[in-house]
Amino acid sequence: xxxxxxxxxxxxxxxxxxxxxxxxxxLYAYMHHYYKYLAPEELRExxxxxxxxxxxxxxDAFHAMxxxxxxxxxxxxxxxxxxxxxxxxxxxxxxxxxxxxxxxIHGISPFSPLGDTVSTYLKNIDYLxxxxxxxxxxxxxxxxxxxxxxTDAVATEYIRSRAWNLIYIDGNHDYxxxxxxxxxxxxxxxxxxxxxxxxSSLYTDYKPAKFSFAGHPGPxxxxxxLALSELHWLGGVSHNNVFMKT
Ligand SMILES: C[S@@+](CC[C@H](N)C(=O)[O-])C[C@H]1O[C@@H](n2cnc3c(N)ncnc32)[C@H](O)[C@@H]1O
Numbered sequence: 001x002x003x004x005x006x007x008x009x010x011x012x013x014x015x016x017x018x019x020x021x022x023x024x025x026x027l028y029a030y031m032h033h034y035y036k037y038l039a040p041e042e043l044r045e046x047x048x049x050x051x052x053x054x055x056x057x058x059x060d061a062f063h064a065m066x067x068x069x070x071x072x073x074x075x076x077x078x079x080x081x082x083x084x085x086x087x088x089x090x091x092x093x094x095x096x097x098x099x100x101x102x103x104x105i106h107g108i109s110p111f112s113p114l115g116d117t118v119s120t121y122l123k124n125i126d127y128l129x130x131x132x133x134x135x136x137x138x139x140x141x142x143x144x145x146x147x148x149x150x151t152d153a154v155a156t157e158y159i160r161s162r163a164w165n166l167i168y169i170d171g172n173h174d175y176x177x178x179x180x181x182x183x184x185x186x187x188x189x190x191x192x193x194x195x196x197x198x199x200s201s202l203y204t205d206y207k208p209a210k211f212s213f214a215g216h217p218g219p220x221x222x223x224x225x226l227a228l229s230e231l232h233w234l235g236g237v238s239h240n241n242v243f244m245k246t
Pocket of ligand 1: 081148171
């Protein structure tokens, strides 16, 4: 899986990659290979920074997924629910800079160690300062962060306040919260907007390798019961699923 494979050595858009590899497991292998052998070096440096000292979650293949997706769709208004230490907000900023398009990046997170029934996070970190410092390290301007839970009134108003071109849901993983996040985000996407749901492939045919993870029950249930029928599924890379509001 980690070896260079000529058959995978083709630089495609996200859409082309899904078309060529409709099977989730094959698409994952393509993305993993892309990250290792085709992705720009800046992306691997970014990932290496966030994997060190537990600064970020996820899998190497996700950097390839974000690169192909954002390079293709160039979303302007972007929102992440559940920022943690800023891996994805800074990656979105970095890719926009590399591809030369304008992008406004927003994030809603408690910026504290607050977890849920399936996750615990490091204590003794000033999450907001840490996230801003990492973002600046990549020469990026500060994203617009709201320190709140996604279910707080201030956050739900914030989400409703514009039509987003991309929303990434990766906050609280408990079913009721994911359901509330999903419904609000679905309604707040611009036409053609993208919704990426983290940790949501548990009830699919994805068979994770040792270093991969299919997801948690809460997001996977919402993805299966609602997103798959209400939105247009573009593709799935490991536990991330990408949808478009048509
Ligand atoms: C799995 S981490 C996000 C990881 C991040 N996307 C990354 O790639 O490194 C989940 C984050 O959501 C935050 N969180 C927990 N409950 C939340 C809620 N109700 N609303 C928003 N964020 C929440 C957690 O504190 C944590 O920072």
